[in-house]
Amino acid sequence: MSERNYWPHFIIGLVFFAIALGVWTVKSAIDNPVEMDNTYMMPYQQVDSKIYDLEKMKREFAKKYDLVILTTKLDYPEATLRFTIRDKNGNPVKKAKVLVLFTRPDTTKHDIKKEATYKEGVYEVHVKLPLEGRWDVILKVEVDQLTVFDKYKMSTLREMLKKA
Numbered sequence: 001m002s003e004r005n006y007w008p009h010f011i012i013g014l015v016f017f018a019i020a021l022g023v024w025t026v027k028s029a030i031d032n033p034v035e036m037d038n039t040y041m042m043p044y045q046q047v048d049s050k051i052y053d054l055e056k057m058k059r060e061f062a063k064k065y066d067l068v069i070l071t072t073k074l075d076y077p078e079a080t081l082r083f084t085i086r087d088k089n090g091n092p093v094k095k096a097k098v099l100v101l102f103t104r105p106d107t108t109k110h111d112i113k114k115e116a117t118y119k120e121g122v123y124e125v126h127v128k129l130p131l132e133g134r135w136d137v138i139l140k141v142e143v144d145q146l147t148v149f150d151k152y153k154m155s156t157l158r159e160m161l162k163k164a
Contacts (some may be wrong), residue, residue: 012014038108040149041101041140052148061148065093067141069152069156076156081085081125085141086164092121097142100125103136105153 040047040054047054070082082101085093098116110130116123116139129135139150 015126057146057150072159074156099140100139
C-alpha cells in the first residue's frame with residue numbers, strides 16, 4: 001500500500017492562487033484608474049509649488065471677507081448654488097470673480113465648471129446636473145489680488161453634508 005503525499009498539490013495550488021490574485025489586482029488597477037484631486041482646479045504639481053501662497057491668501061481672505069453658502073441642498077436636475085461674499089463690515093463684495101466647479105467625489109467624468117453671476121448682493125450659478133447624489137462644490141474666488149478655494153460637500157438627496 002502506497003501513501004499519497006498531497007503537499008506538492010497544495011503548494012502548486014497556492015502558486016496558482018497567488019498568480020490569479022496578481023492578475024486580478026492588475027486588472028482592477030487598470031479598470032479603476034486613480035484620478036487627480038481637483039480641489040485647487042490645477043495639477044497637483046502646481047498646487048505643491050504654490051501651497052504656501054495659497055494658504056497665506058486663504059488666511060488674508062478670512063481676515064477681510066466672509067463667504068456664506070445660502071444653498072443647503074442641490075436640486076436635480078436643475079441646480080442653483082447661491083452664496084454671498086461680504087467684507088467684515090457686512091458690505092457685499094460686488095467685483096469678485098468666482099469660478100464654481102461641480103464634481104463627483106469619485107470621478108472627474110461629470111465635472112461642470114461655471115462662472116458665478118452677481119445680482120443684488122448674491123452670487124448665483126445655475127447648472128444641469130447629470131446625476132443625482134453626492135457632489136463636491138469647489139469655489140475659486142478672486143478678489144483684491146487674493147485667490148482662495150473653498151470646497152463643500154453637497155447632495156441632491158439631503159441637506160448640505162459639510163464644508164470640506
